[in-house]
Amino acid sequence: MKALVTLLIIFAGAFALAQTPQTDDKVNATEVGIVLVDSHDDISNEKTITITDETSIARLYRYKNARVNKELAFATKKSYGKLA
Secondary structure, three states: OHHHHHHHHHHHHHHHHHHOOOOOOOOOOOOOOOOOOOOOOOOOOOOOOOOOOOOOOOOOOOOOOHHHHHHHOOOOHHHOOOOO
8 A cells, every 4th residue: 555655656746747848048148348457566466474462372172063062061050960
């Protein structure tokens, strides 16, 4: 019975796919002008590096979600079980 229902669903799906008309929609092309540059004097490819005297600590974690797991592992008063 289950096999018959499965085959019926597959044939109904194939029949529905066969009935959809194929439309070839045309795409509107956009023309863009081109600007020619004779020299590269105006373009600067130099990278600037700024050095700061900031004394913050960068922490390296062994696992990707270490900070998330640390924050989600908080404990409240109701986290602990009651002793009898």
